[in-house]
Amino acid sequence: MFQKILIANRGEIALRVLRACKELGIQTVVVHSTADADAMHVRLADESVCIGPPPSRDSYLNIHQIVAACEITGADAVHPGYGFLSENAKFADILAAHNITFIGPSGDHIRIMGDKIEAKRTAKRLGIPVVPGSDGAVTDEKEARRIAGEIGYPVIIKASAGGGGRGMKVAYTETDLEVALQTARSEAGAAFGDDAVYIEKYLEKPRHIEVQVFGDGFGRGVHFGERDCSLQRRHQKVWEEAPSPALNAEERARIGGVCAKAIADLGYSGAGTIEFLYENGEFYFIEMNTRLQVEHPVTEAITGIDLVHEQIRVASGGGLSVKQEDIKFNGHAIECRINAEDPRTFTPSPGTISHFHTPGGLGIRVDSGVYSGYKIPPYYDSLIGKLIVHGRNRVECMMRLRRALDEFVVDGIKTTLPLFRDLVGNADIANGDYDIHWLEKYLAKEE
Structure with missing residues (x-):
């Protein structure tokens, strides 16, 4: 069992993980931004390390600072909670390179499931039922029209690297499709740095x-x-x-x-x-x-x-x-x-x-x-x-x-x-x- 776990998160989930660690007799380290200095998980942890100013990119998403906090405190594992770096394959790989256990799946599995197109392919291979749609990224309007015609309208266009509804548009007719495709790609590129999208059958009342x-x-x-x-x-x-x-x-x-x-x-x-x-x-x-x-x-x-x-x-x-x-x-x-x-x-x-x-x-x-x-x-x-x-x-x-x-x-x-x-x-x-x-x-x- 681990001797000391660093909790790379904040708020209620950081406190939730901290309580579990205490019940298991494991020492805890929490990281926090300057804005969270008075947070409950900071007060209750065995050790705390300030890793930066309030913006997430400078603190809770700062991999270098979190790894440094592990090395300073001697933490042998990191629990990422949810959000922030919890599904960041690079973070999992870097921790492994430093002989620190990432409490989660391998970087490879995070990568597979983080790419919506590859995740769908993998799910299909594993026997999980999938929504009818494109087998991969849709690159042009002609291809989109063909796929939509095969599976039937309405269809939904989704960002391959997306989540939270960004880069997601519904087309009820062929007339809608061109605008929906362009809008989804534009939103996906702006939000995730990747404008790849795919098409699925849109379910009306699921x-x-x-x-x-x-x-x-x-x-x-x-x-x-x-x-x-x-x-x-x-x-x-x-x-x-x-x-x-x-x-x-x-x-x-x-x-x-x-x-x-x-x-x-x-x-x-x-x-x-x-x-x-x-x-x-x-x-x-x-x-x-x-x-x-x-x-x-x-x-x-x-x-x-x-x-x-x-x-x-x-x-x-x-x-x-x-x-x-x-x-x-x-x-x-x-x-x-x-x-x-x-x-x-x-x-x-x-x-x-x-x-x-x-x-x-x-x-x-x-x-x-x-x-x-x-x-x-x-x-x-x-x-x-x-x-x-x-x-x-x-x-x-x-x-x-x-x-x-x-x-x-x-x-x-x-x-x-x-x-x-x-x-x-x-x-x-x-x-x-x-x-x-x-x-x-x-x-x-x-x-």
Whole structure:
């Protein structure tokens, strides 16, 4: 097992990883920018190293400074959390060159799954169902028209190196295609430095279902069930739950088994999430995230397994602590992402939190790195906490969530808490009757 882990992240995920390390008896080092000097994870870590000024490129994305912090403190492993350098193959390679373990998959696997076109090819080879579309990058309008004609309109054009909805455009007719193709390529080039795009069939009312997988790097793989992440705004997840209200036990076992076998065949090591669009009983691969997900706590709630412990165990060479038959699913869990944003306009709302009170009681978990008097800096993601609620079934979970939201108090800034108080009382949400477009339509009605 590792002696000392450096946590290369900030906010609630840095604190989440720090707590796991303490439970395992591992010393912790955190890095931070000057803006995060008073952050909770900095206060609680065994050691901390300031690695630069507030901008991410000068601190949390500064590989040289992070490696130097490892060498100064004697850290023998790095946990990247999510975001920042968590899916940076170069970072994983550099750590390996310095004999520092990256708590995650190999640089090669990060590269494969980070390229959307190569990821789709790999998924197809591994037997994972994929969305009909181009086999590779689409280079000109003539080729785009041919592919779109074969798979049928509407189609969606996506950036190969993309994410978060950037470089993504829908074409409903051949007339739309030329503008959509040019716009997607332009956005992709500006956002990712790579204007390669590909085309897929656009599904009208799908759900977003993702499967949590783990590999031991030696040919074993397991799945921890699925999460439903269909409530999204601008392709950003807002509310996640497990299990999905849309799947039955047979479908769950089927897609989980496909994903676990694929991870084993790939020789993958660590945590990963295979994401799908789901419509009319069929799953279509979107992408694979080669890191811990923001919404991992809902999986922990229904399985009782600490996924960060599992990451650390696998990275240290200890293998998986469970076999597939050991993983049991219990009850229902929902996570709400609490952002420092206006609940209607979603404009960021940095500032000082004057009062912070979290809900408690059976089945309630809050992952947050903020506290009363904490000043939220304007430089980073607006996520300030996650409310995770677990119940014996979805009805109990929803009732418990309603109660927890009533208790949650954040004063001094605007947050998305009022949005969730509205959603928990909505009939469609109560019935689990929603798709990936539902939330944006709901918000449009409310304006």
